[in-house]
Amino acid sequence: MVPVLTLWLPVLLSAVAVFVVSSLIHMALRYHNSDYKKLPDEEKVLEALSKVDLPAGEYVFPWSDCGKDLKKPEFEAKLERGPAGFLTVFPRGPLGMGKSLVLWFLYCVVVGVFAAYLAGRALGPGSPYLAVFRFAGCTAFAGYSLALLQGSIWYRKPWLTTAKSMFDGLLYALVTGGVFGWLWPA
Numbered sequence: 001m002v003p004v005l006t007l008w009l010p011v012l013l014s015a016v017a018v019f020v021v022s023s024l025i026h027m028a029l030r031y032h033n034s035d036y037k038k039l040p041d042e043e044k045v046l047e048a049l050s051k052v053d054l055p056a057g058e059y060v061f062p063w064s065d066c067g068k069d070l071k072k073p074e075f076e077a078k079l080e081r082g083p084a085g086f087l088t089v090f091p092r093g094p095l096g097m098g099k100s101l102v103l104w105f106l107y108c109v110v111v112g113v114f115a116a117y118l119a120g121r122a123l124g125p126g127s128p129y130l131a132v133f134r135f136a137g138c139t140a141f142a143g144y145s146l147a148l149l150q151g152s153i154w155y156r157k158p159w160l161t162t163a164k165s166m167f168d169g170l171l172y173a174l175v176t177g178g179v180f181g182w183l184w185p186a
Helices: 004-029 042-051 067-071 073-081 097-122 129-155 159-183
Strands: 057-061 085-089
Touching (some): 097 129
């Protein structure tokens, strides 16, 4: 068994490495650029939404506050007329990437801590690189990828978008497993 605190270096270095890989994916490879589409007649939609002064939050439309409404003819007519969907509204003002980047790095650290915990509980000092790689990488893949499936299952996010993000998670897992295998205590 290897205590988590002993694995602080692979936790932090894997978080840095994943942060760098994710930056390259989004800034250089840019295969996520097709994940979202521009609204048709964007100005008209933005003007209509600004008139209702939506506060930041998560919205579903058409709205039903309980399951029995889903079978009412009025609700079914709204669905047929469309549109229907989910909407995330940000607070007004600049997007500001700084906070999101800090939170992403902290998330990478948290995934690394879980990878350290599970690998450290299962393996002892001096374990072979491949064993460490498998435990840490598998845990990291679960942390970075598996919950993404819920977006396609429940919120109808395109499966291709989810698959691309899960591929990113696989890359992050490979990097995490590699760092842990490299820095595993002897």
